[in-house]
Amino acid sequence: QVGQLAAMVGVAAAGGSSQAAQAVGDGYAGAMNMAVMLPNSREMEYEADHIGLLLMAKAGYDPHAAIEFWQKMLKQSGGKGKSDFMSTHPTEAKRIDALRAMLPEAMRYYRPRDDGGSGSAGGNAGGKAAGSGPGGTPPVAR
Numbered sequence: 001q002v003g004q005l006a007a008m009v010g011v012a013a014a015g016g017s018s019q020a021a022q023a024v025g026d027g028y029a030g031a032m033n034m035a036v037m038l039p040n041s042r043e044m045e046y047e048a049d050h051i052g053l054l055l056m057a058k059a060g061y062d063p064h065a066a067i068e069f070w071q072k073m074l075k076q077s078g079g080k081g082k083s084d085f086m087s088t089h090p091t092e093a094k095r096i097d098a099l100r101a102m103l104p105e106a107m108r109y110y111r112p113r114d115d116g117g118s119g120s121a122g123g124n125a126g127g128k129a130a131g132s133g134p135g136g137t138p139p140v141a142r
Contacts, residue, residue, distance in 0.1 A: 041088035049066070049098060050102050053066055053106045057109040060110070062110065063107060063110055066099050074096065
């Protein structure tokens with residue numbers, strides 16, 4: 001905002017009209033948005049994806065499901081290779097690539113849930129009945 005104001009004051013001081021000063025200020029703001037804000041927003045999205053992938057793995061949900069989710073989103077969008085140039089979010093394809101790169105780290109934390117759901121369409125990863133203890137027997141209250 002300081003830079004935008006300085007640009008506007010500079011145009012006004014050079015004898016430009018208030019409309020010219022406003023146009024320069026708007027142009028400056030737009031350029032800063034594209035050069036600084038949008039790329040940082042995309043980086044924050046990648047960071048959120050990374051944290052989410054690790055948390056889902058630690059909670060016992062298969063991290064591969066995140067990739068499957070974004071593949072479905074890509075398919076839903078028509079599979080078009082759109083650009084993220086003017087977007088605060090990475091494209092689905094770039095997100096999928098980034099998640100694939102993060103997957104080895106997430107898999108170090110992944111242990112399938114033992115409560116009847118693995119977090120994927122496959123259901124119970126352990127093959128035991130939901131709520132059962134070792135060997136399929138009901139859990140013992142202590």
